[in-house]
Amino acid sequence: MGGLTTAAILSDLGRKVCVLEQHYTAGGFTHSYERAGYEWDVGVHYIGEVGAATRTRKMFDYLSNGQLEWAPMADEYDRFYVGDKVFNAVAGKDEFRNNLIRQFPNETQAIDLYMRLLDRTGDALSAFGMGRGMSKLQRFAMKPWTAWKLRGAFRRITYDVLSDLTDDQDLIATLCGQWGDMGMPPRRSPFMAHAMIARHYLYGGYYPVGGSWRMAETIIPKIQAAGGEVFTYAKVEKILVENGRVAGVEMKDGHRIRCDCIISSAGVDNTFSHLLPEDVAIKSGYRQRLTSVTPSxxxxxxxxxxxxxxxxxxxPKTNFWIYPGNNYDKAVDAFMDNPDAPFPVVYISxxxxxxxxxxxxxxxxxxxxxxxxxxxxxxxxxxxxxxxxxxxxxxxxxxxxxxxxxxxxxxxxxxxxxxxxxxxxxxxxxxxxxxGYQRGELYGLEHSQQRLKQDWLRPKTTIPGLWLTGQDVLTAGVTGAMMAGLITTMSMVGARKMGPLLRRIYA
Ligand SMILES: Cc1cc2nc3c(=O)[nH]c(=O)nc-3n(C[C@H](O)[C@H](O)[C@H](O)COP(=O)(O)OP(=O)(O)OC[C@H]3O[C@@H](n4cnc5c(N)ncnc54)[C@H](O)[C@@H]3O)c2cc1C
Structure with a gap:
C-alpha cells in the first residue's frame, strides 16, 4: 500500500513510475489469494474511518478513482472473549462510550476521561505524521508545537495511562482488546500506538467490497495512465549506488534497471540490511541505527x-478476539517461554x-x-x-x-x-x-516507545535519490502505509507542488 500510494500520487504529478514487486501479485499485505475454490485476504481484516468523508476515505477515493467501495461490519465489530467473560466494542463514538458504561457501570468517570484522551489523538497523530515528512529546518521550527501535541499520555506506556484512570482490570482488558491490531500488549505499547488503533476503529470496521485485492486493482490504473507499470515476479536484489547516490537496481535475475530515484517500501530492515550495498549502509549509519529497532x-x-x-x-460480521485472561502481557510472556502454553490471543475473522x-x-x-x-x-x-x-x-x-x-x-x-x-x-x-519480511514480522518494525523516537524513520534518507515509504515510515495498518505514501510524495516534491493536488483530494 505504501509503494502503490507513492507511485499513484507521483504518477498523477506527471512522473512515470516503475513498481517492482517480488510476489506473483501486487498489493503486499493487501493482496488476496485463491485456492481450492476459496479466496482469502492475508493482511486486511477491517479498515476504520471509511464510513464518512474522512481524510482516510477521501484518500482511498482519490487513489481508486472512486472505484473502491466499503461494506460496514456489524455494529458490534469486535468481540473480546476474556477468560470466561465476554466484552465488545460497538461502532460510533457515543455508542462506544455508552456500551462501555453498560458493561462497566461503576467506571463512568474513567471511561469519560479515556474518551477525552482519544479526542486528543487525532492532533497527536497529525503532529507525528507531519514531523516525519518535514525537513530538518521545519522540524526545528515546529519542535515546540510537535512536543505540545505529543505531550503527556502519548509518550507513556498504555497500561500506565489506563491504570491512572481505573483499577478495573477487565475494563483495561476491554479497552486494549484490539492490541493485536498493532502487535504490542498494553504493558509494552506506547499509548500513542494504542490510541491510534482505538481511534481508527471508533466509528466501526469496514471491509473492501470485492475483497482486499480490490485495493491494488483500483490503484494500479492511475500508475498506468501516466505511462508507468507494476511488474510482479520482480525481485530487487540490490540497490545500486554510484558516486554516493542511487544509480538503479539489480534484479534477482541479474538484470539491471538504471534510474536516479528509488523509493523502497520493502521495510527498513530489508532496505538497509539486504538491498543497500553493505559499505553504503554502514558508512551512512543506517546499519547501526537498525540496532535501535526490533521486528514486530x-x-x-x-x-x-x-x-x-x-x-x-x-x-458473523464481527471479529472475535479470544484471550486466556485479562493480563495480556503475562499470557504473551508465558507463550514466548513455552509455545505449548495457551495462545495469548487468537483472532478470528x-x-x-x-x-x-x-x-x-x-x-x-x-x-x-x-x-x-x-x-x-x-x-x-x-x-x-x-x-x-x-x-x-x-x-x-x-x-x-x-x-x-x-x-x-x-x-x-x-x-x-x-x-x-x-x-x-x-x-x-x-x-x-x-x-519478504526477514523474521516473518507481522507489522514491520515493532511499535515500541523506542521506535517512535527514531528520527531517521522518515521518507528522506541521507543517500541522494533513495526514499522510504510504507508502514515503517509512519505506522502499521493499511491506512498507516497509505498515509506514509502521501508523506513520502510530499517530502519528494515539496508542499508547494502538492498543494493543488491536496486541495483536489480533500475538497
Ligand atoms: C495478518 C495480518 C492482518 C492485518 N490486518 C489488518 C487490518 O485488518 N487492517 C489494517 O489496516 N491493517 C492490517 N494489517 C497490516 C497491514 O496489512 C500492513 O500494515 C500494510 O499493508 C503494510 O503495507 P506496506 O506497504 O508498508 O508493506 P507491504 O504490504 O508488506 O508491502 C511491501 C511489499 O514489498 C515487497 N518486497 C519486499 N522485498 C522486495 C524486494 N526485494 N523486491 C521487490 N519487492 C519486494 C513485498 O512483497 C510487499 O509486496 C494486517 C497485517 C497482517 C500481517
Missing amino acids: MAHLGVYIGLKGTAEELGL FPSAKDPDYENRHPGTATIEIVAPAPYERFEKWREETWGKRGDDYEALKEALGSRLMETLYDKLPHLRGKVDYYEVSTPLSTNWFG
Whole structure:
C-alpha cells in the first residue's frame, strides 16, 4: 500500500513510475489469494474511518478513482472473549462510550476521561505524521508545537495511562482488546500506538467490497495512465549506488534497471540490511541505527473454506478476539517461554460474511481466517527450504498448530464442526516467502516507545535519490502505509507542488 500510494500520487504529478514487486501479485499485505475454490485476504481484516468523508476515505477515493467501495461490519465489530467473560466494542463514538458504561457501570468517570484522551489523538497523530515528512529546518521550527501535541499520555506506556484512570482490570482488558491490531500488549505499547488503533476503529470496521485485492486493482490504473507499470515476479536484489547516490537496481535475475530515484517500501530492515550495498549502509549509519529497532511479532494464519454461505452457516460480521485472561502481557510472556502454553490471543475473522460480493465470486461457499502469534525461532530451521517443500516435520508442526487453532474456533462456534471443507496453515516463513519480511514480522518494525523516537524513520534518507515509504515510515495498518505514501510524495516534491493536488483530494 505504501509503494502503490507513492507511485499513484507521483504518477498523477506527471512522473512515470516503475513498481517492482517480488510476489506473483501486487498489493503486499493487501493482496488476496485463491485456492481450492476459496479466496482469502492475508493482511486486511477491517479498515476504520471509511464510513464518512474522512481524510482516510477521501484518500482511498482519490487513489481508486472512486472505484473502491466499503461494506460496514456489524455494529458490534469486535468481540473480546476474556477468560470466561465476554466484552465488545460497538461502532460510533457515543455508542462506544455508552456500551462501555453498560458493561462497566461503576467506571463512568474513567471511561469519560479515556474518551477525552482519544479526542486528543487525532492532533497527536497529525503532529507525528507531519514531523516525519518535514525537513530538518521545519522540524526545528515546529519542535515546540510537535512536543505540545505529543505531550503527556502519548509518550507513556498504555497500561500506565489506563491504570491512572481505573483499577478495573477487565475494563483495561476491554479497552486494549484490539492490541493485536498493532502487535504490542498494553504493558509494552506506547499509548500513542494504542490510541491510534482505538481511534481508527471508533466509528466501526469496514471491509473492501470485492475483497482486499480490490485495493491494488483500483490503484494500479492511475500508475498506468501516466505511462508507468507494476511488474510482479520482480525481485530487487540490490540497490545500486554510484558516486554516493542511487544509480538503479539489480534484479534477482541479474538484470539491471538504471534510474536516479528509488523509493523502497520493502521495510527498513530489508532496505538497509539486504538491498543497500553493505559499505553504503554502514558508512551512512543506517546499519547501526537498525540496532535501535526490533521486528514486530510473527504470526500463524489459518485459512478455512466451508461449504455453505456465510448466511447459511450463521457467520458473523464481527471479529472475535479470544484471550486466556485479562493480563495480556503475562499470557504473551508465558507463550514466548513455552509455545505449548495457551495462545495469548487468537483472532478470528469472517471475510466472506463481511464482503457482500463474495457470494458472486464463490457461490455457495464461505471463509474464515484465524491469526495467532508465533515465535519465529520455532520455524527458523526450515528458512532455507522452498515453500511447499519443507518436509514432513514442518508439515506436522503446522498441522498440530492448525488443529489447536481450529479447536478454538469450534469452542466458540461448535455448529461449524463437520462443516469445514478445507484449511491450510501459514507460518512466519510464509510471511518471509511471500512478503519478504526477514523474521516473518507481522507489522514491520515493532511499535515500541523506542521506535517512535527514531528520527531517521522518515521518507528522506541521507543517500541522494533513495526514499522510504510504507508502514515503517509512519505506522502499521493499511491506512498507516497509505498515509506514509502521501508523506513520502510530499517530502519528494515539496508542499508547494502538492498543494493543488491536496486541495483536489480533500475538497
Ligand atoms: C495478518 C495480518 C492482518 C492485518 N490486518 C489488518 C487490518 O485488518 N487492517 C489494517 O489496516 N491493517 C492490517 N494489517 C497490516 C497491514 O496489512 C500492513 O500494515 C500494510 O499493508 C503494510 O503495507 P506496506 O506497504 O508498508 O508493506 P507491504 O504490504 O508488506 O508491502 C511491501 C511489499 O514489498 C515487497 N518486497 C519486499 N522485498 C522486495 C524486494 N526485494 N523486491 C521487490 N519487492 C519486494 C513485498 O512483497 C510487499 O509486496 C494486517 C497485517 C497482517 C500481517
